[in-house]
Amino acid sequence: xxxxxxxxxxxxxxxxxxxxxxxxxxxxxxxxxxxxxxxxxxxxxxxxxxxxxxxxxxxxxxxxxxxxxxxxxxxxxxxxxxxxxxxxxxxxxxxxxxxxxxxxxxxxxxxxxxxxxxxxxxxxxxxxxxxxxxxxxxxxxxxxxxxxxxxxxxxxxxxxxxxxxxxxxxxxxxxxxxxxxxxxxxxxxxxxxxxxxxxxxxx
Amino acid sequence: xxxxxxxxxxxxxxxxxxxxxxxxxxxxxxxxxxxxxxxxxxxxxxxxxxxxxxxxxxxxxxxxxxxxxxxxxxxxxxxxxxxxxxxxxxxxxxxxxxxxxxxxxxxxxxxxxxxxxxxxxxxxxxxxxxxxxxxxxxxxxxxxxxxxxxxxxxxxxxxxxxxxxxxxxxxxxxxxxxxxxxxxxxxxxxxxxxxxxxxxxxx
Numbered sequence: 001x002x003x004x005x006x007x008x009x010x011x012x013x014x015x016x017x018x019x020x021x022x023x024x025x026x027x028x029x030x031x032x033x034x035x036x037x038x039x040x041x042x043x044x045x046x047x048x049x050x051x052x053x054x055x056x057x058x059x060x061x062x063x064x065x066x067x068x069x070x071x072x073x074x075x076x077x078x079x080x081x082x083x084x085x086x087x088x089x090x091x092x093x094x095x096x097x098x099x100x101x102x103x104x105x106x107x108x109x110x111x112x113x114x115x116x117x118x119x120x121x122x123x124x125x126x127x128x129x130x131x132x133x134x135x136x137x138x139x140x141x142x143x144x145x146x147x148x149x150x151x152x153x154x155x156x157x158x159x160x161x162x163x164x165x166x167x168x169x170x171x172x173x174x175x176x177x178x179x180x181x182x183x184x185x186x187x188x189x190x191x192x193x194x195x196x197x198x199x200x201x202x203x
Numbered sequence: 204x205x206x207x208x209x210x211x212x213x214x215x216x217x218x219x220x221x222x223x224x225x226x227x228x229x230x231x232x233x234x235x236x237x238x239x240x241x242x243x244x245x246x247x248x249x250x251x252x253x254x255x256x257x258x259x260x261x262x263x264x265x266x267x268x269x270x271x272x273x274x275x276x277x278x279x280x281x282x283x284x285x286x287x288x289x290x291x292x293x294x295x296x297x298x299x300x301x302x303x304x305x306x307x308x309x310x311x312x313x314x315x316x317x318x319x320x321x322x323x324x325x326x327x328x329x330x331x332x333x334x335x336x337x338x339x340x341x342x343x344x345x346x347x348x349x350x351x352x353x354x355x356x357x358x359x360x361x362x363x364x365x366x367x368x369x370x371x372x373x374x375x376x377x378x379x380x381x382x383x384x385x386x387x388x389x390x391x392x393x394x395x396x397x398x399x400x401x402x403x404x405x406x
Contacts, residue, residue, distance in 0.1 A: 049343045050304055064292055066299035073292035089267055089276035092295075096269035100302045101253055122328070140252045 002027040003057040005047065007034045009115065011107055011165035012067035013054040014199045019074050019161055022195040029202055035115060067165070068095040071158040080157050090152045094159040097140070098166075105134035107166040110173030134170070138180050141167070145182035149189065156193050164190045169199065205230040206260040208250065210237045212318065214310055214368035215270035216257040217402045222277050222364055225398040232405055238318060270368070271298040274361040283360050293355045297362040300343070301369075308337035310369040313376030337373070341383050344370070348385035352392065359396050367393045372402065 004020070004027050006013035020027055032038040032053055040051045048055040048065040056064045056073075064070050072095075075081040082091040109130045112123050119127065141163065144151065151159040168187050170177060177184055190196070207223070207230050209216035223230055235241040235256055243254045251258040251268040259267045259276075267273050275298075278284040285294040312333045315326050322330065344366065347354065354362040371390050373380060380387055393399070 049346050050300060058289075062289065064296060066296045066303075069292050069295035069299055072295050073288065076288050076291070085276065085279050086261075086265065088279070089272050092272035092275050093267060093269045096272050096299075096302055097253060099299055100269075100306075103303075104307065125325070125328070143252050 002059065003030055004028070005030050005032050005039075005044070005053050005055040005057070007032055007039075007053050008200060008202070010034070010053060011110075011169060011199070012103070014201075015067045015161050015165040016054045016056065016070050016074070017201055018164075018197055019071055019080060019158065021197040021201060022080065022193070023074060023078060024195070025074070068099060068158075068162050071095075071161060075158045080161070082152055082157060082159075084153075087153045091157065091159045094151045095162045097137075098162045101133070101140070102137040102163065103166055105130045105137060106170050106173060106175060109134055109175070110166065110169060113174055114169075114172040131173075131175070134173070134175060138167070138170070138175070138177070138183060141186075142180045142182045145186050150186070156190065160186075160190055205262065206233060207231070208233050208235050208242075208247070208256050208258040208260070210235055210242075210256050211403060211405070213237070213256055214313075214372060214402070215306070217404075218270045218364050218368040219257045219259065219273050219277070220404055221367075221400055222274055222283060222361065224400040224404060225283065225396070226277060226281060227398070228277070271302060271361075271365050274298075274364060278361045282358075283364070285355055285360060285362075287356075290356045294360060294362040297354045298365045300340075301365045304336070304343070305340040305366065306369055308333045308340060309373050309376060309378060312337055312378070313369065313372055316377055317372075317375040334376075334378070337376070337378055341370070341373070341378070341380070341386060344389075345383045345385045348389045353389070359393065363389075363393055 002025065004016060006029060008031065032044060034053060038044065039053055045051055047063045050065060052065060054067055054070060056070045058064060064073060082088045109127060112119055148154065150156050151163060167183065205228065207219060209232060211234065235247060237256060241247065242256055248254055250266045253268060255268060257270050257273060259273045261267060267276060285291045312330060315322055351357065353359050354366060370386065
């Protein structure tokens with residue numbers, strides 16, 4: 001049985017829960033509260049030395065970290081995986097875009113605003129730049145979606161799941177998506193996919 | 204013929220140049236000076252809407268962005284690619300670690316210190332935290348390398364290339380690697396690989 005160490009408010013964790021649900025895979029969910037440092041204990045660091053959720057424990061006891069690497073592992077051989085060499089590279093291109101140019105801005109701004117009553121002075125200083133770069137990432141997505149129904153190969157796959165994780169809760173970071181009609185239409189298409197589950201879903 | 208749009212001082216670009224050299228692939232190098240905004244021109248944004256190097260133009264004219272996605276594309280079917288489902292996921296785990304937990308700290312601190320005569324006030328504020336998180340990433344690598352010669356599958360591959368890119372120039376960001384003997388030994392092993400080229404290498 002797979003065991004997923006996760007925090008229910010995490011978009012990175014939700015990506016994995018969404019794919020597991022759509023694959024119909026059973027798993028044990030073990031919650032770790034990142035707000036209480038529960039991923040920085042010696043016990044957890046033995047599973048993932050980088051101290052982050054989601055971390056997936058495979059049947060043989062191996063631990064796998066990094067949400068998008070876990071998506072890749074779970075999707076192999078299924079309809080959610082890219083099919084060609086170029087589509088594999090394009091899927092990874094969007095996943096690295098998500099982790100480098102999207103998540104540090106949209107997810108971090110949302111984390112600060114959604115989970116804490118008050119920003120620290122340093123967060124107040126950084127917030128405008130994070131918001132600006134988050135909107136830039138949404139702009140890149142908007143332009144791509146003007147000519148594509150999904151991110152890669154004209155069908156729903158793990159690149160969409162990776163980008164959906166935090167885009168669909170960008171509003172919780174006070175991002176206004178009114179000027180991103182293509183992104184909104186894509187969010188609706190993703191939510192319409194068979195087996196879709198919401199973020200608070202537990203197995 | 205492949206065309207690589209690149210900036211010679213970029214560790215992300217160097218990853219791709221290193222693998223291209225070790226694969227013995229011919230390519231046309233087109234330099235774009237990121238310090239002069241040459242990746243944010245309309246002409247370049249048509250190639251990569253995210254406005255970043257490295258960007259690889261394939262034989263059919265398709266553009267591929269994100270250094271680690273480009274490594275994956277180039278390595279497919281070669282000895283630099285992971286061989287099993289688990290090794291593919293572990294390779295991606297280290298590549299996403301590199302882009303999320305390593306590059307934003309080590310590469311960015313190096314960029315500020317190496318390319319500019321003076322830090323901005325905001326950079327001065329952020330630098331201690333960037334350095335701390337950079338050392339944390341080096342610590343994660345050190346612990347893994349205490350039990351492994353290379354990052355995945357006991358042999359040199361694209362996970363090593365991804366992590367080598369900025370680790371080997373961490374000193375240019377004033378990171379002191381004296382307390383990371385395993386990382387130093389691994390850096391030497393990577394530099395000893397057949398066909399290794401230095402960062403300033405042009406095709």
